[in-house]
Amino acid sequence: MIDQNDVEVWTTSAGGDQRVGTLRPSFTGGRTLASSSFEYDAAFLVDGWQISPDLPLRPGRTYTAENSILPGSFEDAAPDDWGQRLIRADAARRRRAEPSLPTRFGDFDYLLGVADHTRMGALRFRSSLDGPWLSSDEGVANLYDLQRIIDAAQRYEQEEATDEDIAYLGDVATSPGGARPKANVVTAEGRLAIAKLPHSKDGRFDVERWEAITLEIAREAGLRTPTWRIEAPQHGRSVLITERFDRDDEGFRLGYMSGRTALGLGTHDDGSRMTYEDFADTIDAWSIAKTEDLHEMFGRIALSVLVNNVDDHWRNHGFLHTREGWRLAPMFDVNPSRQRGVIDSRAISASDDPSDRQLVHLLAIADAFRLRPPAARAILRRVAKSVSGWDATAARFGVGSAEREALGVAFDGAQLSWALALSSGE
Structure with a gap:
């Protein structure tokens, strides 16, 4: 990962790639993000959609409010605690092989450090109009890798992870939000999904199985839930597989x-x-x-x-x-x-x-x-x-x-x- 400043924002749909605009950060104290601004592309203003409540569809730059450092939709696309920890660990691993890599991390770096393929929502990022997607790591595993994901995540939680574990988790597990361990997987039907993993602090309860039970209760009550299923790998605790609802039936981003x-x-x-x-x-x-x-x-x-x-x-x-x-x-x-x-x-x-x-x-x-x-x-x-x-x-x-x-x-x-x-x- 290298330090990035202004980034081009895009979205991809059945109609192809469309430029949304430019996100510009403002830093203080190294990579500490103080604020940011966003400017819609002129063509997107004609036939696009408002990507965030704090970014009205209008020409010119819109600046974040005093109590925000990123527009809301960009904060939603960034990793939460679990993903941030993995991004830091993976960066430390890479620096051991290449000491010249940056040592400083801030909210903007976390936003761009998520694997493009699995980032939440429809927004995509490039450092230039024709540059590669940020980050370009594939960021997804197959369901048959589930035991490997669980084992690597458990070793990471117990501070026993190898460089190979960290590199693997850095690829597949940075984008899901929340503090609990999760990873991106592809189902047998080819659908992008989140694997919600057991946690070292779960104690005597099979937490993910109870979440599945609650989703079933919700479904029986007529409430809308994601498509989900339970997997029970060899260690006994359940893994909840929920299909990503921010992808449509053709796999395009919402x-x-x-x-x-x-x-x-x-x-x-x-x-x-x-x-x-x-x-x-x-x-x-x-x-x-x-x-x-x-x-x-x-x-x-x-x-x-x-x-x-x-x-x-x-x-x-x-x-x-x-x-x-x-x-x-x-x-x-x-x-x-x-x-x-x-x-x-x-x-x-x-x-x-x-x-x-x-x-x-x-x-x-x-x-x-x-x-x-x-x-x-x-x-x-x-x-x-x-x-x-x-x-x-x-x-x-x-x-x-x-x-x-x-x-x-x-x-x-x-x-x-x-x-x-x-x-x-x-």
Whole structure:
């Protein structure tokens, strides 16, 4: 990796490559990114689409706000903690062979260090108009490599990784977001997917199997989920394979923005003050299928409360840009948690306690989701009915009775009983 400054931004669709514009960073203290600006290409202004809420389609340079260092869509295309750690480790490995390589890393370098083939969303980068894609590493493995990926990731977590491990993970595992280990894989059907791997701190719970169980509960409740499946390699803990929803049926890229980008949150703003009622306004502003997506989101909030999904920060919601416009992305990163009353989740509304969320507050703001009370109650009952079968679903997925009993606290009895008992009247 070499230090990059201005980069050309492109997107690729069935119609071919199209130049979007130019991203210009502003550094302070070496490679520390202070701010940036973006300028659309004149041709893209004619027939293109707004790639980020903070980048209106207009000529001239648009600068980041005081609380941001990159436009939101570019932050969404950059790696999170797991990917950043691997990029640093791989750069250190390369420097041992070539000491002249840069030693400094910043947010701009991480953005460009992700393998182009697997970068989230539709944006692609070049250092010049006809230069190679940044980064040009292939960045994907086949499913038959799964055990190799798991073994390399575990050695890396335990600080026992070889240079070969780091080089391999640097190729296949930099783009997926989040802190947990993940890698890009290609399914037997040729679809790009994310392999969500076991973590050294998972303890007695098969975390990825429980995520699959929760996705199944969501699917049975009529909520949109990615195509997924469970793999169980030789070490016993499960790997969750989820197909990338930012690629269409032909494998072309779809634009992506996270919930935090759609809400207009700055780089260092965790959005803890924002509520799901605020997010409903955001869906109403951006979605081309407002009513459908608002009803969908209402059901997802209910599910999160009923399975105690506490890791529902705004990066764990998103939108996809199709040919018609923006739509709510499928549900992802949803996990039951035993922790109650000690973790602040996303509040439902200003009246809600984020450490003790109550569905009565969701029902009270049903109109924000374009729902009349009878329809809102019907969704709550439908989701609750699906959640109520969690134990049978977990058993069907091969989870033993002791583990099911230990995690049963996640499936809130009081809230579940309340939702199941809702009447259908006005």
